[in-house]
Amino acid sequence: MTRPEWFVALGLLVFALGSVRLLFVRDTVTRLVALNIAGAGVFLVLIALAARTDPPDPVLHALVLTGIVIAVSVTGLGLVLIRRSDDGADESRDGDAP
């Protein structure tokens, strides 16, 4: 296997690990982290595909950059929702929670 091929395989492995964790864990923060890991796996595959040529393919790099921006914003949204649902759970336990 060439080096890019190794990295494609590695990226797919990381994607699979993240996806499995996302499916089988209940804790919401863990699931959000797992989603980010799965995303990192996909980005690794795309970067490895770009590295097959010299110089590397800029279009795939642009896709990864956009993908990272989307992943960051989605993570932010997810964290807000986690805080909200945790606050809601606290309120239902005792009335004077923040």
Place this chain on the structure above:
Amino acid sequence: MTSLLPAFVVVPALVATLVAMIPRIGAVAAGATALAGVVAAVALTLRVSADGPVDVALGGWAEPVGIALRADGLSAAFVLFTAVVVLVVTVFASGSSAARGTPFFWALSLALWSGLNAVYVAADLFNTYVALELVTVAAVGCVALGGRSAAAPALRYLLVAVAGSLWFLLAVGLLYARTGTLSLRLALDVLRDPTDDGALVATVLILATVGLALKSALVPLHAWLPPAHAGAPAAVSPLMSAVVIKASIFVLYRLWTSLPADAATTSLAVLVGAVGSVAVLWGSLAALRQARLKRVVAYSTVAQVGYFVLLLPLVVPALRPEADDAARAVAELAVQGTVAMVAAHALAKSAMFMAAGCLLHARGTDEIAALRGAVVTNPGAVLAFGVAGVALAGLPPALAFSGKWQLLTAVLESGQWWWLIALLGGGLLTAAYTVRVLAVFVAERETGTENTPVPVRMTAATLVTAVAAGIAGVASAGWLATTTVGVF
């Protein structure tokens, strides 16, 4: 007209920004934009039907460098029914602030609409990916308007939808690595090369189909949908079920009708069709067992998504290199029938969710057992629910009837008779879960139940949408022929 195409994306986005800053003008601004959107969508459909697909290269940069937009018959149909649903939901939402959740409803629903239009007019796959994410983020925000109790379903929806996008992004990356282009039409030229073994196309389709099935809640990946759609505020649920699901369905159709087919992809399509058949029966049976009205309507959506994927096994034979004219005729019929079903579902399902919203407003709960006697207290909403249910089940002259008829003809002509089980069985089950709920509505009302008056415009919007779904099948053959313009 060519300059109108970007406006479908840009105008709702700009108005969304404006009403996010000045929420006071939300209802007026959203209403005016939605009305203009319907007019523009009708104009686009007429243009496509007269002159063929519309292509726009933004800023004068041609593909592959620039961002290209393209509207063919399929895009025009999706843009049109989305605009109609947004308009009626806007009227419905202006009736009650409880139905909207918070004033941010206007900004989020407009942003959602902008994202949906971006999906429908995107000409290359990466823009499709970005537009799908816009839809996801806006839709999750809309669900979260339901307050703290909606935060957990919204988060679950976000995680599933983004995971689905990652599968899709992987598919896009692979397709680009093989063909060197993100444009589906340019990619097709490379892939038509007869020396290609087709393994890549099959891999791309598997990855993309799994991702899009996650996003459109195809059984068995549907568990996130009922809590998200039922937990959202009354004015958000109709948008979620009627139009948001359709974005990923649209991308699924676009991919499958654009890539060449071989034996492997044909068996894959049959597998997806079989999963769809299971979805129709499973979703309908689950809808029969729900205790809350909004859950019934949400499970009904799970069932309908099964219908939408029945298109794939009917259309794939026409994409094989050895396809004859008969196969192409079947594929055109199947696409027209399915688009009619998708549009019919958009109208009928938004009417059903709005009717559920009216009853929720009146009684303060959507427990079916607590809605006895609704036919006396809220005749408009109950009538709308009944008409929409019948329209969804596909009785003439509903739009779903025209769609089912075309799909039925396509199924029989293609010789794949086994799809009839889901096609006909699903209609009966739809009638069953509608009648089960209606039976409670006409039962005698328990004494002492509270009943808040529902604003007239909420009931009116619901009723108009339901009746539209019920009679839109009249003379639909003409405009359904437009839906295949430039698709194959």
